[in-house]
Amino acid sequence: MPVNIPPLTPEQLLPIAGVALGIAEAGIKKANRKDLLVMVLDEGTQAAGVFTQNRFCAAPVTVAKQHLAHAAICALVVNTGNANAGTGEAGIQHALATCAEAGRLLGCATQQVLPFSTGVIMEPLPVDKIVQGLPAAVANCKADNWFNAAHAIMTTDIVPKAASKQVQIGGKTVTVTGIAKGSGMIRPNMATMLGYVATDAVISQPLLQEMARYAADHSFNRITVDGDTSTNDAFIVLATGKAGHAEITRQDSSEFAQLQQTVTAVAAELAKMIVRDGEGATKxxxxxxxxxxxxxxxxxxxxxxxxxxxxxxxxxxxxxxxxxxxxxxxxxxxxxxxxxxxxxxxxxxxxxxxxxxxxxxxxxxxxxxxxxxxxxxxxxxxxxxxxxxxxxxxxxxxxxxxxxxxxx
Amino acid sequence: MPVNIPPLTPEQLLPIAGVALGIAEAGIKKANRKDLLVMVLDEGTQAAGVFTQNRFCAAPVTVAKQHLAHAAICALVVNTGNANAGTGEAGIQHALATCAEAGRLLGCATQQVLPFSTGVIMEPLPVDKIVQGLPAAVANCKADNWFNAAHAIMTTDIVPKAASKQVQIGGKTVTVTGIAKGSGMIRPNMATMLGYVATDAVISQPLLQEMARYAADHSFNRITVDGDTSTNDAFIVLATGKAGHAEITRQDSSEFAQLQQTVTAVAAELAKMIVRDGEGATKxxxxxxxxxxxxxxxxxxxxxxxxxxxxxxxxxxxxxxxxxxxxxxxxxxxxxxxxxxxxxxxxxxxxxxxxxxxxxxxxxxxxxxxxxxxxxxxxxxxxxxxxxxxxxxxxxxxxxxxxxxxxx
The missing domain is CATH 3.10.20.340 (ArgJ beta chain, C-terminal domain)
Incomplete structure (x- = not known):
């Protein structure tokens, strides 16, 4: 059983203005299981991320890195039950097909969607089931859905992992909420097996990328369950810019430091939860x-x-x-x-x-x-x-x- | 249970002229258990060895390295039940006291004895029990005692590990016999947790040292059970020089190659036995x-x-x-x-x-x-x-x- 993780309640998780989350049961590996998550982002949201350094990185990791570098991101799609890793060129096509269908439903380009997968390695992704499940996930989208989202990305996890914190920046309240999954194949190198942190802070993308790297290095990159670095690790930080304070544009500003501290604190709390829920953990x-x-x-x-x-x-x-x-x-x-x-x-x-x-x-x-x-x-x-x-x-x-x- | 290790019989193990082995029950950790081995070497025996690279190397490893570098070796003493590792200066004194008593009984100097220990780490060596057990072990010494010796060095090993091979060199039959122990904390780096190979071949010490290094690199240094490099690893090769062929003095000779191949084959067989008897191994x-x-x-x-x-x-x-x-x-x-x-x-x-x-x-x-x-x-x-x-x-x-x- 997990070591000292207090029960999670929906009320603990503060919504982030500009982020809506929807889940569905796509039947990817098992029936009657929430296994598909869509996160829809308002226009103007900045996205940053760090990914696994495993050379056998999963197809969705390859695609997500390319999309993140070249487009404004409007949505994330996460499936459990299949990692779409060790799947060669077909895996890339499956990840792109997932992005294309999500983009069609949401009215944005394929390149504006980031795909993520977690589960068994070297089995073909059942992309048809994901495509069929996406409309229900999109229809389910709402801001106060972090609790269900944390459940929808679990694999061998016993408990869901999520945390929220607030900080005052430029006279405004800024909120940071994150979810993560992972319990085995945990020895992240540059990121972990799926962590998502969102904030309504106003910040430029290059600075957000710096912050994502720093937060990963002081949280997910400091944990290990079994020494196995996953093929699918990804840690994403989203900033919707809705909090109303002046944009953070300098890394040496006190506002940057405050936000970085808060984002890192949420990431570290999530990372420690992964260890507390490490496969078979008692200590x-x-x-x-x-x-x-x-x-x-x-x-x-x-x-x-x-x-x-x-x-x-x-x-x-x-x-x-x-x-x-x-x-x-x-x-x-x-x-x-x-x-x-x-x-x-x-x-x-x-x-x-x-x-x-x-x-x-x-x-x-x-x-x-x-x-x-x-x-x-x-x-x-x-x-x-x-x-x-x-x-x-x-x-x-x-x-x-x-x-x-x-x-x- | 061990994976495919055929039962060992005393007859399989060929004596080496110039080597006598004796065992005793010294009660080091448990009563009624063979836990002490003495190997007595005829004058003129060459000894070579490689040892663990663990920085917390055991006291007997430190002492054995010094003795091997400075004296003609006349005996080896091995105890199980206590590793005499992580024992500081007291551990060194205990290892030296063991050598001194063996030397006194056998009529040689402290520096001519190599000590070895295996068992639990960071507990004081019960040196009094070893000193009290040594006379019985010396009295038990005989050439056809390899079978019992293989048993006396076991810890969590389920089965004893030993092997013999013969090769023709310069018209003479040369015999190589070895024993080893180990089943957990196995990821040797330069040697394994106690392996001893003896031969009656005639060879100079520098060449024997080369051969020990080569044999270790192609046997014990290629195995791993759990990735934990022990504090006590030691692999010793002894050559008594009794086989009657002309001394091997050149590394590029065919005689050197033949002997090296045979010594390495015995070492590899022992090393694989350690994996087959790896803690909990089924494959x-x-x-x-x-x-x-x-x-x-x-x-x-x-x-x-x-x-x-x-x-x-x-x-x-x-x-x-x-x-x-x-x-x-x-x-x-x-x-x-x-x-x-x-x-x-x-x-x-x-x-x-x-x-x-x-x-x-x-x-x-x-x-x-x-x-x-x-x-x-x-x-x-x-x-x-x-x-x-x-x-x-x-x-x-x-x-x-x-x-x-x-x-x-």
């Missing part, structure tokens, strides 16, 4: 690396710990078998690492220093922290002033169960 | 990457596949959800990879080409191969002439079970 683990020479080596150590099946299974068992963390630090790839200079903490408990177990460490203290549902692993490298935080979860029987039966 | 998977630009990029792709929990759980389930393999190829880190040029095979079945599923691929063919206990994943990159093979296993409920309860 939420924060891996915090401090006093490294640079961010790169901090990340190496953080991911070595966050990806180790031995560490993740020990956390599942609440077993303070913490020597496994030393082993992961040791193989993280820092060649000149002096292990005698490192401190390892579990929450506030000093576990290891001077190359071995700390003199005052008692197993009962380690056990107390291991029994918690939320744990921070803190490694102080004592080599410099860089730091990195990565969020991950444990590794349970249920991860194996979910992924041994995903297609059935 | 033995060969990952073969061909036609890459260089060996480095082939290895990146091979390990991305071999370490993916999503792929490993699909193989456990015999589910041909093979798009996950494309995803792993895509995130392996080859930036200029053209995915349209790749072919993916499962044994003889062409699964994917031209960026997607092959036109003639039928799920029934994929299912037929997936049902097997031994499967080859073959990826043809079509970028050059380099190739790499890695051996791994699947990821089952039992891996989680074993590692969630390892210390209890």
């Amino acid at each position: 939420f683990i924060t891996v915090q690396i401090e006093a490294g020479k640079d961010a790169g080596e901090c990340a190496k150590v953080a991911y070595a710990i966050a990806h180790s099946p031995l560490i993740k299974t020990a956390f599942f068992a609440s077993d303070p078998n913490l020597g496994r963390i030393l082993a992961a630090i040791g193989y993280a790839g820092i060649d000149d690492l002096n292990v005698d200079g490192i401190q390892l903490y579990l929450d506030d408990v000093l576990v290891a220093e001077k190359g071995g177990r700390a003199a005052d460490y008692r197993e009962a203290d380690g056990q107390r922290v291991m029994n918690q549902a939320e744990i921070t692993i803190r490694v102080v490298l004592n080599r410099g002033s860089a730091s990195t935080t990565v969020w991950t979860c444990d590794f349970s029987y249920d991860y194996v169960k979910i992924n041994a039966s995903y297609r059935s | 033995f998977i060969t990952v073969q990457i061909e036609a890459g630009k260089d060996a480095g990029e082939c290895a990146k792709v091979a390990y991305a596949i071999a370490h993916s929990p999503l792929i490993k759980t699909a193989f456990f389930a015999s589910d041909p959800n093979l798009g996950r393999i494309l995803a792993a190829i895509g995130y392996a880190g080859i930036d200029d990879l053209n995915v349209d040029g790749i072919q993916l095979y499962l044994d003889d079945v062409l699964v994917a080409e031209k960026g997607g599923r092959a036109a003639d691929y039928r799920e029934a063919d994929g299912q037929r191969v997936m049902n097997q206990a031994e499967i080859t994943i073959r990826v043809v990159l079509n970028r050059g002439s380099a190739s790499t093979t890695v051996w791994t296993c699947d990821f089952s409920y039992d891996y989680v079970k074993i590692n969630a309860s390892y210390r209890s």
Whole structure:
């Protein structure tokens, strides 16, 4: 079960002026399941996005990147149940056909629609079902539909993921609302498996793109469930420009900083929800690396710990078998690492220093922290002033169960 | 259960003239368990080894490296139940005390003994129990004791791992016998978690060291169970010089090549046994990457596949959800990879080409191969002439079970 995600209610999610959302049951993989989402954007909305760096990127990712670069976006279409990845040239045609039909229904060009898919890889997209489902999704469009939209993009997710925040900019209230999905194949690199954040802020597209990159780097790009970087990752930020404040045009303005902070906070909340709902997760683990020479080596150590099946299974068992963390630090790839200079903490408990177990460490203290549902692993490298935080979860029987039966 | 390891019998293991092995029950972690091994070497035996590159390397690894560099080796001592890793300065003293006692019993210097430990990390080595157990192990020493030795070094291993081969060199029969242990925390980098190969061949130490490096690179360094590089990996090659042929002194001689081939064959057989007995393994998977630009990029792709929990759980389930393999190829880190040029095979079945599923691929063919206990994943990159093979296993409920309860 997901780790400490409070139940979501429709009222928590604030509408964004200029964004309408509609869902439908297209029967893409299973019957009676909401599996199609359309987001319709008012004219003047700026769109920005970052996408997976997987070389086998999905057809909709290829198409969405092209459309984003060349046209004003009027709609997004998202389907679950099929990733349209590893589908070659036919996949590109299917993604374009989806955009063409959405454009026809909404009165805009194919190039003004961004397509997204998530689900099983290397199976042909049932594009006819999507085309047949689109009219119902468009007819369902309304502003206060974020709650249903969060449900419509789920795959192996147990709970929907959504968040809203507000900030005052230039005397006006600006709202930011986002949804995301993902629970397995999670080790985003530049974006995650479908995250959408919208705001009514007024901002130029180049600055919005900067903000999307920054928010991804401080949220989705800091999480990992299983180390598998998906073929379909995409993180989109939309700004409808309806909030009524003066347009944000400078990256060094306080208004940019305020909005960036709020967008990043929504993205980070969504990203952490993905980890809390990681496949089979029973614990939420924060891996915090401090006093490294640079961010790169901090990340190496953080991911070595966050990806180790031995560490993740020990956390599942609440077993303070913490020597496994030393082993992961040791193989993280820092060649000149002096292990005698490192401190390892579990929450506030000093576990290891001077190359071995700390003199005052008692197993009962380690056990107390291991029994918690939320744990921070803190490694102080004592080599410099860089730091990195990565969020991950444990590794349970249920991860194996979910992924041994995903297609059935 | 281990995948296709035939039962081992004492008769299969040929003695090596100049090597005697003795075991004992020292009660290091559990009572009534063979947990201590002594290997006594005749004068004139050459020893060579490669060790873990984990920066948190175990105290016995540090000591063994020093002793190997500075003295003629007369004995090896191996304990299971405790890794003596992450134990700081006290760990070094414990490893040295073990060597001193073995040396005293055998009439050689502390520096002539190599210590090895395997088991739990970051707990003090019960050196008193080892010292008390050594006389019994020394008294047990005999040449035809490889079978018992293979048992005495096991930890979570289900079956013992050992192999013998013979080769004709300079008109004489040369014998090579080896033992190894390991089943979890297996992703060796320069050696594996305890492998010992002995031969009666006559060869100089520098050439033996070359051979140890080559054999490790083509055996233990090509396997992975869980991607966790151990703190205690060590692979040792011993040559007693009793076979009676002229000493091998040139690396470009046919005698060197013959011996290297035989030593590597024994090492590869042991390494594959470790994967077949990988924690929770139900399948033995060969990952073969061909036609890459260089060996480095082939290895990146091979390990991305071999370490993916999503792929490993699909193989456990015999589910041909093979798009996950494309995803792993895509995130392996080859930036200029053209995915349209790749072919993916499962044994003889062409699964994917031209960026997607092959036109003639039928799920029934994929299912037929997936049902097997031994499967080859073959990826043809079509970028050059380099190739790499890695051996791994699947990821089952039992891996989680074993590692969630390892210390209890």
